[in-house]
Amino acid sequence: MHDPVTELDIQAYLDGELDLPRRLAVEDHLAGDPAAAARYMAELRAQTALRLLAEPRDPAPAALIAAAGRLAARMAPPPRPLRHRTFGGMAVGGLAAIAATLLVFVVPGVSPAAPPSYVGDAVMAYRTGLLRAELRSQLESPHFDAGEIQRSTHIRVPRLPRGWQITDAQIFPSDEGPALQLMIRTPAGKNLSVFAVRARSAAPRSPLAMRHDNASVAYWRAGDMSYALIGMEAPEALDLAAENLATEGVF
Structure with a gap:
């Protein structure tokens, strides 16, 4: 049955x-x-x-x-x-x-009137991650087990490109429930954040990049999961990286 x-x-x-x-x-x-x-x-x-x-x-x-x-x-x-x-x-x-x-x-070049609410949480988590990296009293937690995260929170994590190093992994509260935030160091030395929350949001299925609160954000949805990639790079650069994440699938 x-x-x-x-x-x-x-x-x-x-x-x-x-x-x-x-x-x-x-x-x-x-x-x-x-x-x-x-x-x-x-x-x-x-x-x-x-x-x-x-x-x-x-x-x-x-x-x-x-x-x-x-x-x-x-x-x-x-x-x-x-x-x-x-x-x-x-x-x-x-x-x-x-x-x-x-x-x-x-209308090329025009962004939607407002991003999904979780995008604001993603930017806040990114700024918190940068602050944690600067404060010696706030130890980073680079250990990350995708299977454990999925079993505990049902969050499916995007597969990261080769060379991307996880420097911090935290569960972050959001309006939609527990979210996973990964701080990333790229081979070029850039600090990025991957934010994932189990929520069927109004995000598009293909990543959409924009500036939000003085940071660049590319956000997208895959089924009942919503994702965001955040950094200080130009939105165009993040959009390309997010496209790669979206097409690589999950762990």
Whole structure:
């Protein structure tokens, strides 16, 4: 007997993150609920439309640009994400992500109205990590066991590039629950932070880089995990590094 299909299963199905047996279970579930299937097909249609917007094409009409801006402003995520309330059959967080992606794809160089709330926690954790490195009384903890972290917190950790050295590993409190923060030293001597929290946020699935509170942040989502890469480099440099993290998978 199959496990019951949950909302997380359906969202993972929409994101293309399920294996074939679980996909079939979700499809059987939706086949028996036409109203729910119609709602989720509408979300898939919106995702396909966003991919089409990403294709090279002539400049977008001014009316479409203005509409994207209004949608992003209206659907910007609140300080604490609304996980269960829906708007027209689609999660508010999902609409906010679509609005943000519309701005990125339709209006090059324009950032979404507001990043997910965990991004602020990620920047704070980064600054705390830098402070810990300077204070002799605050010992760093470079020991890190990805399996132990996943068993205890269900946090899946991105696989780090070769040469990246973990100098500090801490569990950091956030509005979404316990988060993992890793301080990293790159081969070039740069200090970065990787922040991971189990939360289905409004972050895009492909990393989006921006300046936030005098730091550069690239943030993204993978299923029910949300991630951020923080440093003092230019957003473009962090965006490239975050793309590598996002495509390398997890430990």
